[in-house]
Amino acid sequence: MSRTIEMSELRKRYGANDVVAGVSLDVGVGVTGLLGPNGAGKTTLMRMLATVLAPTGGHLRILGRDLDDAEQRTDVRRQLGYMPQEPGFHRHFTVFEFVDYVAILKEMTDTHARHREVRRVLERVDLGDVAGRRIRKLSGGMRKRVAMAQALLGDPRLLVLDEPASALDPEQRMRFRELISELGDGRIVLVSTHQTDDVAALCQRVIVLRDGHAAFDGTPAQLSALARDRVWIADTRDDRAQLSWRTAEGRHRHVGDPPLGARLVSPTIEDGYLLLAGPAAIGKELAA
Amino acid sequence: MSAAAITSATPPAAPVRTAPPPVRAVRWALTRVEGRRLLRHPIFLLGMALSAVTLALMTGRLPFGALDYSATPSMLAGDCFVVVGGALWTFLAVFLAVTRDRRDDAQDFYLAQPTTARLRTEAALLSVAWAGMAGAVLIALGTLLLVGLDGALVTDVVNGPIVDENQRYEVQVLELFQGPLYLVLAGTVGVLLGSWTRHVYAAVFGALVLFLPPVALLPWLVFDEGIGHGYFGAIEAAADVGGSAPIASQLLGLAAVAAAAATAALARHDRRLVVLVIAALSVAVLVLGLPAGPEATLPGQPPPTTP
Amino acid sequence: MSGQPQRLALIARTLAWPALIGGAALCFAIIVLTSLDVDSSPHTRWPGLGALALCLGAAFVLDDPASATTDASPTSLAKRRMLRIALTLPLLGAVWAGSLYYATTADGAPLGPDARGALSIQASAMLATTLGASAAALRLMPGEASGWAAVVVPFALLVCAYYLPQRWALLATPAEPGWQAAQQRWVLLLAVGVLALIWASRDPAARSRAGGVRAATSLRH
Numbered sequence: 179m180s181r182t183i184e185m186s187e188l189r190k191r192y193g194a195n196d197v198v199a200g201v202s203l204d205v206g207v208g209v210t211g212l213l214g215p216n217g218a219g220k221t222t223l224m225r226m227l228a229t230v231l232a233p234t235g236g237h238l239r240i241l242g243r244d245l246d247d248a249e250q251r252t253d254v255r256r257q258l259g260y261m262p263q264e265p266g267f268h269r270h271f272t273v274f275e276f277v278d279y280v281a282i283l284k285e286m287t288d289t290h291a292r293h294r295e296v297r298r299v300l301e302r303v304d305l306g307d308v309a310g311r312r313i314r315k316l317s318g319g320m321r322k323r324v325a326m327a328q329a330l331l332g333d334p335r336l337l338v339l340d341e342p343a344s345a346l347d348p349e350q351r352m353r354f355r356e357l358i359s360e361l362g363d364g365r366i367v368l369v370s371t372h373q374t375d376d377v378a379a380l381c382q383r384v385i386v387l388r389d390g391h392a393a394f395d396g397t398p399a400q401l402s403a404l405a406r407d408r409v410w411i412a413d414t415r416d417d418r419a420q421l422s423w424r425t426a427e428g429r430h431r432h433v434g435d436p437p438l439g440a441r442l443v444s445p446t447i448e449d450g451y452l453l454l455a456g457p458a459a460i461g462k463e464l465a466a
Numbered sequence: 467m468s469a470a471a472i473t474s475a476t477p478p479a480a481p482v483r484t485a486p487p488p489v490r491a492v493r494w495a496l497t498r499v500e501g502r503r504l505l506r507h508p509i510f511l512l513g514m515a516l517s518a519v520t521l522a523l524m525t526g527r528l529p530f531g532a533l534d535y536s537a538t539p540s541m542l543a544g545d546c547f548v549v550v551g552g553a554l555w556t557f558l559a560v561f562l563a564v565t566r567d568r569r570d571d572a573q574d575f576y577l578a579q580p581t582t583a584r585l586r587t588e589a590a591l592l593s594v595a596w597a598g599m600a601g602a603v604l605i606a607l608g609t610l611l612l613v614g615l616d617g618a619l620v621t622d623v624v625n626g627p628i629v630d631e632n633q634r635y636e637v638q639v640l641e642l643f644q645g646p647l648y649l650v651l652a653g654t655v656g657v658l659l660g661s662w663t664r665h666v667y668a669a670v671f672g673a674l675v676l677f678l679p680p681v682a683l684l685p686w687l688v689f690d691e692g693i694g695h696g697y698f699g700a701i702e703a704a705a706d707v708g709g710s711a712p713i714a715s716q717l718l719g720l721a722a723v724a725a726a727a728a729t730a731a732l733a734r735h736d737r738r739l740v741v742l743v744i745a746a747l748s749v750a751v752l753v754l755g756l757p758a759g760p761e762a763t764l765p766g767q768p769p770p771t772t773p
Numbered sequence: 774m775s776g777q778p779q780r781l782a783l784i785a786r787t788l789a790w791p792a793l794i795g796g797a798a799l800c801f802a803i804i805v806l807t808s809l810d811v812d813s814s815p816h817t818r819w820p821g822l823g824a825l826a827l828c829l830g831a832a833f834v835l836d837d838p839a840s841a842t843t844d845a846s847p848t849s850l851a852k853r854r855m856l857r858i859a860l861t862l863p864l865l866g867a868v869w870a871g872s873l874y875y876a877t878t879a880d881g882a883p884l885g886p887d888a889r890g891a892l893s894i895q896a897s898a899m900l901a902t903t904l905g906a907s908a909a910a911l912r913l914m915p916g917e918a919s920g921w922a923a924v925v926v927p928f929a930l931l932v933c934a935y936y937l938p939q940r941w942a943l944l945a946t947p948a949e950p951g952w953q954a955a956q957q958r959w960v961l962l963l964a965v966g967v968l969a970l971i972w973a974s975r976d977p978a979a980r981s982r983a984g985g986v987r988a989a990t991s992l993r994h
Contacts, residue, residue, distance in 0.1 A: 255579055260578040269570065283581040285486050666921045
């Protein structure tokens with residue numbers, strides 16, 4: 179069985195607006211990060227890959243299945259774990275009841291085996307102690323972990339995680355990184371995030387979406403390298419920079435065309451991303 | 467939590483991937499979960515409590531009361547579920563269950579699963595049987611308490627029981643199925659409405675229009691009783707009828723209406739079922755249009771005049 | 774020119790108009806149709822059944838999906854709720870008045886002004902208790918839509934109206950001896966509903982009076 183996602187000129191149009199405007203990518207085993215500004219089409223793309231949204235154009239094959247066929251689409255869903263960006267919950271359900279319900283929808287019909295699996299995934303995300311608590315009494319971060327838990331049910335081959343680390347405290351974000359790293363062995367894991375340091379820590383590959391197109395496809399190091407010799411530090415703000423901000427040490431970090439004699443520093447993924455897809459992006463030719 | 471504790475222990479083993487189970491197993495698992503949730507739903511429990519109070523109240527079993535105990539047969543024949551009783555609240559509870567995915571914006575969880583919306587609707591329809599069973603238990607308890615195994619009406623449970631041997635009520639077993647079947651019908655209509663809209667106010671208005679006497683349209687539409695008839699007329703009439711044929715036809719009519727509602731709910735996912743809906747409704751109209759059979763009355767009551 | 778008309782227009786856009794209009798339409802239909810059925814009992818033709826439909830539609834008036842944001846605004850919760858209710862009253866009042874025009878007495882005659890006044894008090898009491906329950910549900914379960922919880926109240930009132938024993942009866946015709954007492958109970962229900970609405974519309978961030986005094990005292994030391 180194929181272990182990839184294959185997209186060819188994938189499109190999604192709403193009215194006159196192409197939210198996803200022709201994305202062609204192959205995604206294989208490992209952790210792939212999806213970055214992009216707000217409105218770039220990340221969530222729309224994730225929803226198409228999670229089979230909850232039908233594309234309006236192009237072709238999409240997941241794990242060797244053609245999603246235009248209902249039977250094959252169902253087969254993909256049997257091997258899919260999806261964590262939505264803004265999950266809605268049945269607030270009067272307990273944590274266990276909700277994950278158990280999703281487990282039934284995942285066709286786990288044996289009660290004992292299903293409950294065992296529900297307990298397993300809840301332990302995985304550190305919610306074992308609150309399994310009996312009603313979801314409306316949980317914090318936002320804990321609800322995110324409930325959403326993650328249901329995505330892990332059945333040990334899926336494909337994980338589509340839309341902003342999984344938002345609303346998590348620092349400790350939980352570390353645990354999340356650990357979990358994703360383990361899951362990336364032998365699985366296709368696609369993570370959409372705004373956290374560039376999560377991408378740097380987790381992903382073997384990064385895709386940057388901008389205006390519905392894939393503006394970059396490479397490794398995190400390659401994304402950082404886009405900003406090589408274009409990041410410098412100064413004591414005062416330099417108006418010639420495309421972007422600048424004050425650091426915690428009280429100095430100014432700049433991204434753009436450095437002046438002569440500027441003190442260059444090593445670029446980060448964030449610098450490369452900002453040059454590519456930030457508000458003053460000048461990197462269209464860099465994405466080629 | 468310390469840094470050492472953050473490093474997790476070896477995670478428990480993931481399940482071995484097997485072939486998908488048969489569809490009926492998934493349907494049954496969903497049905498069980500939905501049925502159990504329905505039985506615990508506060509609105510459904512409110513309805514059953516109101517039905518139990520109505521059963522007791524209308525038969526004069528509480529210190530304050532309304533009618534005399536001759537209302538017992540019609541109450542046991544299902545009227546206890548009609549008069550702001552179980553049917554209306556079963557309808558609402560089932561509607562809330564069927565629409566929870568849309569009202570809670572949880573549809574993305576559902577759409578990404580291999581279980582289809584049609585299968586979930588089928589499970590919801592089957593889970594309504596749990597409401598029917600709860601109704602059957604209530605009717606059975608009521609029958610035992612208010613009539614007893616010998617068929618004599620108990621005139622004063624509170625201070626008694628005092629049994630009036632002169633008022634011996636011939637319990638028609640088929641009659642006792644009317645109430646639970648009416649609950650099933652109410653739940654099925656709840657699934658139907660929930661398949662087409664998620665708005666709670668639509669269900670609230672539907673409850674008023676379809677189930678709440680004296681404006682309840684469902685009995686009026688189905689049984690040709692005028693608006694303002696306070697009760698489920700055919701049930702009340704059947705309670706006075708001793709012959710088994712009219713009661714059986716009543717049950718068949720109720721079942722046909724429920725089947726029509728169920729098919730209409732499934733038609734949301736398969737337009738070809740619309741034909742079946744029309745067929746089921748036709749059966750219901752034909753069956754319920756049959757004239758009532760020979761009538762029997764309680765001892766001591768004058769025989770009803772034949773229309 | 775003040776921003777009040779603009780504010781009212783914006784608040785109006787946040788109301789659940791389909792529920793309100795649906796309830797209004799049902800109210801009118803129920804009262805007109807039951808009035809046409811001259812063989813039915815007086816209780817069947819009680820316009821309170823129409824008022825029930827109005828209340829079911831109005832049960833969703835206080836639901837505000839943006840409350841997490843608007844609760845922090847300088848406009849108080851009480852004022853925001855009063856504005857929401859005030860915007861619905863013209864529709865509710867007009868439909869109710871129009872419905873009463875068609876309502877009839879036990880012998881099929883049009884209602885007199887006294888009867889209309891009494892029935893309007895009953896309807897107001899049902900509405901006030903529904904809105905009071907809605908506000909209370911929102912206070913006790915913040916973040917939840919309270920409409921569906923509040924609909925229990927008008928149904929419960931209907932049950933009580935039909936089944937309460939004589940000494941607590943809510944339903945009586947003007948010819949019956951218990952008429953005045955029944956009306957007094959409706960007025961009491963109206964007061965209870967209004968008080969519940971006021972209580973539940975207090976500023977949620979305000980401390981209790983006793984707590985405020987203790988805090989003020991401790992600051993002095």
